[in-house]
Amino acid sequence: MKTGADTFHVATTLHGAVAALADRGHAGAPLAGATWIMRAPLRGGPQQDRSYVALSRIDELRRVEIGERDITIGACVTHAALASALAHIDGCAALVQAAASSANPAVRQVATIGGNLCAWDFASADLVPALICLAANVELTSPDGVERISMERFLARRSELAPGTLLSRIVVARTACGSAHVRLPLRRSGDYPVAIVSLAVKLGQNSTVLTARAAVGSVEVVARRWETLEAGLVGRPLDPQAAAALAGRCLDDFVARDGVEAAGWYRLAVLPSLVRRAAQALLPHS
Ligand SMILES: Cc1cc2nc3c(=O)[nH]c(=O)nc-3n(C[C@H](O)[C@H](O)[C@H](O)COP(=O)(O)OP(=O)(O)OC[C@H]3O[C@@H](n4cnc5c(N)ncnc54)[C@H](O)[C@@H]3O)c2cc1C
Numbered sequence: 595m596k597t598g599a600d601t602f603h604v605a606t607t608l609h610g611a612v613a614a615l616a617d618r619g620h621a622g623a624p625l626a627g628a629t630w631i632m633r634a635p636l637r638g639g640p641q642q643d644r645s646y647v648a649l650s651r652i653d654e655l656r657r658v659e660i661g662e663r664d665i666t667i668g669a670c671v672t673h674a675a676l677a678s679a680l681a682h683i684d685g686c687a688a689l690v691q692a693a694a695s696s697a698n699p700a701v702r703q704v705a706t707i708g709g710n711l712c713a714w715d716f717a718s719a720d721l722v723p724a725l726i727c728l729a730a731n732v733e734l735t736s737p738d739g740v741e742r743i744s745m746e747r748f749l750a751r752r753s754e755l756a757p758g759t760l761l762s763r764i765v766v767a768r769t770a771c772g773s774a775h776v777r778l779p780l781r782r783s784g785d786y787p788v789a790i791v792s793l794a795v796k797l798g799q800n801s802t803v804l805t806a807r808a809a810v811g812s813v814e815v816v817a818r819r820w821e822t823l824e825a826g827l828v829g830r831p832l833d834p835q836a837a838a839a840l841a842g843r844c845l846d847d848f849v850a851r852d853g854v855e856a857a858g859w860y861r862l863a864v865l866p867s868l869v870r871r872a873a874q875a876l877l878p879h880s
Contacts, residue, residue: 604648608655608735608762614647616737616758621645624760626670627704629697630713637715649708655762667764669708673697673721676707685728687875688773688792689766692724695777698784708761714753717851718786722749723811724775726819727792728766735762749816771796771805774875776868777812780855787812788856791820791868795832795876803827808869813850813861822847823869832877838870 602625605611615622623644625631631646649655655668658679665683667676677694680686697705710721711732725745732748734741736759743751748761773794777787790811796804806827811817826840845865850858 601644602646602648604651606651608652608760611647611649611652612735612737612758612760615760618645618647619757622647622757624649624708624712626650626706626709626712627672627701628709629701629705630709630716649706649760655708661768663768665766665768667707667766669711669761669763670706673702673705673707673710674699677702683768685769685771685773685794686766688724688727688775688794689721691775692720692777692792695775695783696720701784707764711748711764712752712755712761717815717817717853718788718790718812719817720775720777720787720790720811723790723792723809723817724773725764725766726809726817727773727775727794727807728771729794729807730764730766732761733763733765735760746818749818769794769796771807772876774872776871776875778864778868786855788853789813789861789864789868790817791865791872793869793872793876795827797832797876797878801832801877803830803832808872810848810865813848813858813865815851820844820847832873834870834873834877837873838866841866841869 603614623646625646625648649670655670657668658671659666673693673696677690680690707721710719730745731742771794775792777790779785779787792809794807798804806824808820808823809817810820822844845862850861852858
């Protein structure tokens, strides 16, 4: 059993955190809001005996920078701070709704966007499908430098990041798309969602869909795009009932997971109504 500085180091700079993690090798683990890590023993996870490097005092990772083209979000921005910073920014509704509806108010004050994306064994993470539908990129910082990759590449790699590699920032391009995030918790609003649909569309005249990007979370082990749904939406007026019917015809695209909150068949069965609600939210004046 390790003690004191071996088990807990508080970093105050990004480069200090990277160096401390690289020193610790595979024994080291980043600690952000700790809302996922603290439940590792309950999940039978490996993390209780790690040497933690705390990230929450790194000011540069707690900023949201809203530029003309991009929004850059530090990995330690909390769900609550994110929802507040982007509340009035066009195109970000999916991310705002994801951040504002996950968990409960107390957890949202400490849980971070970086922790949400890096909890690789968590299928129901709200921010993941929201960021996929917004075509976000993530920035990784390691002793070798900084690398920017798509969400999809990050999700494929995140369980095997080399020691000393941190998710440092998330970059979302500002677009003319509208977006929505719809989730189904089973009992209370803060419960883990059994299924999530995040949808971003650009609408033309008569609400014709010019571009669409959809992502589904909590149904499979890792959230991913729903490309057949996207293809079926483009070129037609956005119609919530028709979108739900289309979703119902494309359910074979997923191999749904069984879990304690819901069986796989149920996660699939609710997708059409989540698509209908997302489409409804994206219609002008809805
Ligand atoms: C009661 C409760 C309800 C919840 N409900 C929801 C919900 O409805 N929706 C939802 O999405 N989530 C939910 N969560 C899950 C989750 O805890 C949060 O979503 C949160 O975002 C995790 O962030 P954190 O900062 O606490 O991460 P931590 O617990 O600190 O870390 C999580 C993992 O990510 C790693 N990590 C953290 N930051 C970085 C980084 N910058 N770079 C590399 N690795 C990093 C850690 O080493 C760890 O493996 C809930 C949690 C609780 C306790």
